[in-house]
Amino acid sequence: MMMMPSDKTPQHIRLDERNHVEKPLLDQLAGLGWEVIDLEMKQEPKQTFRQNFDEVVLGSR
Numbered sequence: 930m931m932m933m934p935s936d937k938t939p940q941h942i943r944l945d946e947r948n949h950v951e952k953p954l955l956d957q958l959a960g961l962g963w964e965v966i967d968l969e970m971k972q973e974p975k976q977t978f979r980q981n982f983d984e985v986v987l988g989s990r
Contacts, residue, residue: 944950959965966977974981978988
């Protein structure tokens with residue numbers, strides 16, 4: 930059985946997607962006048978104006 934190598938990326942250059950991708954995009958959209966709903970990771974569909982998380986397009990409110 931072949932073992933996969935462990936992650937050797939140094940800690941100082943590891944990116945976390947929330948802080949380095951998602952949050953800057955939300956901040957940029959807010960700066961353009963978008964209404965941003967920034968929720969925690971644990972959320973219910975109704976908090977995002979959806980019936981379930983299979984809905985990827987939000988209707989107008």
